[in-house]
Amino acid sequence: RAKQEPWVLNEFGVPTQISTNKIPSWSEWKAAFRTFRLCLAMLGVATQAELDRYQAMVENLALTYRENWAEVYAADDMMRAVHLPRYMPIGQGATSGEIPLSELTNDAVSETELQTDIQLNVNDLEAEVCDDRLYLGGLRSAYQSSRLLPHGRIVLNELRSKFLKILDVDVVNAALGRLGSNGSSLFSAEVLKSARSCILEVCGGDAEEADWTMEKSPLRGKLIKRVAAAAEDWDKEVVRWLTGAGAPLGINLPIVTCDIFPPNREPVEGHRERETENSVRLAVPGEDFRNYPSAEENPVATKRLFEAERNSGFCRFFHSHAALKQELRGEPFVISKVALAEKDGVDASGNKRFRLIVDGSESGVNELTRTDELQQLPRLSDVIDDWKSMAECQEVTSNNSLFLVIDFQSAFKLVKTAPEELPWCVCFFDGVYILYDSIQFGFKASPLVWGRVSGLLSRMGQLVLSPDGREGRIHTYVDDPVISVCVENITRRRQFACLPLLLWEALGCPYSCQKGQCGTRVKWIGRELEVDNSLIRVYVPKDKLMVIEELLNGCSTSQRVAVKLLRKLCGKLTWAAQAAKQLTPFSAVAAEAANKTLVGIKSAAWAISWLSLVIRHFIAGDLDGDARYLIREFPLKRWQGRRPLVSVVVDACWRGIGGVLLEGPNPVSWFADIISSDDLLHLDIGESHELYRYQNAFELLAILVGTRIWAGRWSEDLPVLMRSDSIVAINAATRMKSRSPVINRVAMELAYDAVKQSRLLDMEFKHIPGV
Structure with a gap:
């Protein structure tokens, strides 16, 4: 087995062949098999379809017998060692399954169709369970993303040590004291200069790079590039946008994916190819263009907002159609309507506050836009779960925790638009053409573009805050990051919370200090979080x-x-x-x-x-x-490294369900019941149906019954393990949804129970390999 006997250099520099019993992981096997299948197809001794069938069989075995992967791998190795193609049937009537070999070619493509019917077996979850493709992310959990940047965890930990020396008690108190006040900066110019010097010292570069910004944007693109390069971050495109190229909108220029967010697997609805551009409304000289009534009927507020945008460098005014067209080098352009959305509170002059919203859908711009990524934003449950993870890891109470919430000021508009996309970025008001040089709120691509930038900032902030995730985590909802810190000493807690803030401001990010909060109770994305007495x-x-x-x-x-x-x-x-x-x-x-x-x-x-x-x-x-x-x-579970004190084991078939409750290793209770006609009626299954097709629904029903019978027997803070041999049922129980309408009905009942008893949300699930 040559692949298991690699050549290495010994301590004397002599090539030596060593033997190892290493079993490749599932991901390694898939990568190796991909090469194997291509080789056989190129040699003409096997078809892609035949090898697809073989790989599906191995996947099925690997998922069903997870704990016996070594045996599955050994069987596969034996099959391929004696040349799998020898077992291909030959002759005029030979078939692959039910398909004649004469109809199979090397051009066949493996494509897993989206299943909308009942889920029958573990292969239904192939895309979720077997996919070894990694996506970097950064918004939902910056810590999980930072784990994919091992070099960055080393390099930026050095920067973290230098930042801690800058953040003495006076600097921290001054910065946090500015939260809740007007302004866009938390740190003094002297502190920021010291921070940038530290960045250059650790990440390389010179003073000229530290001071460089794109025109009318405060972001220091070349300094961001240095930090991203030092961390070996994946997103080279964002760095390119911020160092002069500008961001694409997915119309004239594609938004190149860098495996940051998973692909948008949904059909691209509304997207039109370029040949239908004539369907958008192109600007015509002298036309009587009107915005939405909210903007036209409040001209003072609308004009004031546009003037503020121009003064900030986000847009430019042109007083004629010809002047704007000349700026765009003769390109025709599209005008999008604007509306005013009222915001809470009043401004410094006592006037109502409004937000400008551009309607890219009405103008047709959004229909031309293509976005191939699905941005993953954090959920409140992600913040809660990460806080629990930190607290359990350190075995500390919530009294040693705090949250810090900040808002990036004018977030979308910090990113400049690529010059090729400018013809789509025009508004009109009071006889003036307004050309936006920055990303506008209201375009389809804007959240994704900012999400890519925000994801990069969050990943870098996490590496500076806590590379191992034990002392702090970051979750960023669009432009609102929440920083969770779990450290015993209050002075250190406040100091650690300032680490990402110092990095972000040193890189040029302005804050809405008025929205900033720090403490054990904060407001974030419309809800409030509080830590108190070992619970959140x-x-x-x-x-x-x-x-x-x-x-x-x-x-x-x-x-x-x-x-x-x-x-x-x-x-x-x-x-x-x-x-x-x-x-x-x-x-x-x-x-x-x-x-x-x-x-x-x-x-x-x-x-x-x-x-x-x-x-x-x-x-x-x-x-x-x-x-x-x-x-x-x-509540924080009483885990502290121990196994769950309570476990429930359930099983089902098409005729009945059952389960056992264990406290430690000892069974203390059990249940068993048949699948009655009333159960089938409730699940909207006819008795004439082939009931074995609904096996996974019955498995989830067993989980539901087990929780209803025994949930009241354990306290809120007691860790509970639920075990089942159905991956589909476990997946539906954790996500509380399924593509199968029958399974979804059971999931709704489980969700309803979770409303009344939050302990059901904290259950751990484990798969029992089938026999």
């Missing part, structure tokens, strides 16, 4: 849930619902699901029903009725003192 407490505004309840009443009182109402409901549910993933299965069904202009809610009626019940339980839940917030508490 979430405050959900009651009035927002009341809005959801009103929308549900509107949906349930009519046989047909306008898609606008249903989409508004889906948006509110998505927000609520950030704090309560129990709402996920219901919102998924509602979103699926919102694909038509006027929808019958029959397909979503089950979800809407359940959801109404769930929301009523939420609203009737624990309230704070003035009844403005609903409170949910998530």
